[in-house]
């Protein structure tokens with residue numbers, strides 16, 4: 348192919364059928380990819396030919412093709428290679444199996460007695476696929492969830508599966524520390540490490556954009572799911588209880604089922620964590636009425652799951668992709684900071700040189716659609732009731748005097764006085780919660796744990812003398828009179 352009219356530093360790559368081009372971006376670098384021939388997809392989301400797709404914010408991803416394709420890549424990223432060894436055939440088969448469950452479920456929900464080609468004896472009311480994806484750290488759990496959800500919405504059957512993210516390290520559609528769920532109608536695009544579950548429009552749930560997903564969000568407040576397992580468990584159950592009533596329950600949506608992405612805690616680990624792991628898996632299985640567990644790339648975990656659950660549900664071991672990148676803690680911390688920045692400011696990736704900005708798209712949409720402008724306001728400290736949940740205020744058990752018991756439980760909401768110098772609120776992310784039950788008789792001590800999140804703000808300034816604090820928030824809504832919960836995430840607006 349002629350490279351005469353191509354932007355500088357552009358390479359043209361021909362991919363063989365069932366192979367993929369993998370890339371990893373360094374900080375502050377961007378990449379544009381254009382599909383020029385054939386069909387290609389990124390984690391299940393199809394690329395439209397002729398458009399430049401833009402990637403940034405340390406994105407790591409792969410362009411996969413079933414039948415072969417030609418792509419243009421500008422400029423050359425520091426890490427890139429192509430591979431014919433992918434687990435996509437296994438993932439595709441998995442999708443077909445889940446699709447069959449959806450069709451059977453829809454037929455049973457719409458009262459049809461027979462599926463084409465099925466005899467009376469095999470036709471019985473069927474559950475939609477409710478899938479739990481577990482596996483070790485960096486096994487590609489989130490990526491597999493995305494691929495399965497994307498294949499589902501691309502099937503052209505009007506499905507909208509619910510994607511649940513109970514990995515607080517990931518942040519889902521909100522900020523890190525959040526657990527969330529959303530009904531997905533359109534493919535999820537991968538373009539930045541800060542938005543692993545897609546669209547920037549969803550990173551500011553308090554603002555409205557035309558294509559906004561409306562996630563159901565709960566606030567855990569920490570990156571490590573082992574930090575407060577009881578709280579994790581409670582929030583997981585809360586999401587499960589809310590799913591039914593929150594999302595549209597027309598038959599196509601109900602039959603679409605759900606896919607649950609989990610933290611790496613769920614893989615093997617020291618004996619001490621085994622019980623917590625089992626409890627969290629059990630919480631997910633019960634809360635989402637899971638009927639299929641997918642174990643990514645770990646034989647031992649898959650054997651363990653089969654032993655415990657094989658009587659009640661299907662356990663399937665799925666291969667790990669060789670392309671999954673090992674993400675270390677420094678990278679994850681950087682990503683957390685990018686995620687909070689993205690929540691406030693949106694995504695603004697500068698196109699590589701030579702590519703006109705009007706021709707580049709982020710996730711298939713104009714670049715400018717992804718830029719948000721947050722508001723900074725100063726409020727009286729007393730305008731906001733702030734709580735933290737148990738653990739952070741607790742001394743470790745080993746530090747307590749012999750015989751002494753904890754007086755604060757992991758689940759106890761503790762009021763935080765922002766006017767005290769040691770409040771620790773400066774630069775902290777706060778979740779602004781939905782209102783308490785207006786009926787006084789329905790109120791209870793730990794109610795704040797069960798409230799959903801309306802949005803997130805960051806305390807960017809504290810003036811103890813004037814008893815005022817400066818808050819950065821993604822929109823102009825007033826926060827006066829609201830309740831907030833603080834976790835352990837800090838962020839500097841640089």
Ligand SMILES: Nc1ncnc2c1ncn2[C@@H]1O[C@H](COP(=O)(O)OP(=O)(O)OP(=O)(O)O)[C@@H](O)[C@H]1O
Nearest residue numbers: 369407408409484485486487488489490670671672
């Ligand atoms: N085939 C691939 N080619 C290139 N990069 C990939 C591929 N598959 C996954 N990745 C990247 O590898 C990284 C880790 O993958 P992913 O987040 O899916 O793993 P995980 O098991 O969910 O991680 P965690 O430990 O956070 O639970 C992500 O940045 C993802 O985009």
